[in-house]
Amino acid sequence: MAEKRRKESEQLKQRIESSAHIKKAIPVPPISIAEQKENQLHDGYEEVKDRFVQQIEPIRDKYGVRWVKCERCGKIAADGEFGAYGGANHVNLGVCSDCYKKR
DSSP states (O other), X not given: OHHHHHHHHHHHXXXXXXXXXXXXXXXXXXXXXXXXXXXXXHHHHHHHTTOTTOOSSOEEOTTOOEEEEETTTOOEEEGGGEEEEOOTTOTTXXXXXXXXXXX
């Protein structure tokens, strides 16, 4: 009986070591900074896209990024992509860089 348990224990140990070896053999590519930033912007957009009904408080996502909606084309983007934004009664609205260049 003890011999049987010893063999089972040894087999289990070998399976664990084998699976650990296989996991080590499969490299997991790291996420680039650009991909992290893109994922963060996507998450932020999803978080704020339905919050543009109020124009009193600036809209920020969980990462602290301020979001603005273009008054001309309706694009929602981070504030760095806008030529102008803010002001009385439209703090979360502005004109995106593309529309700003077209004026």
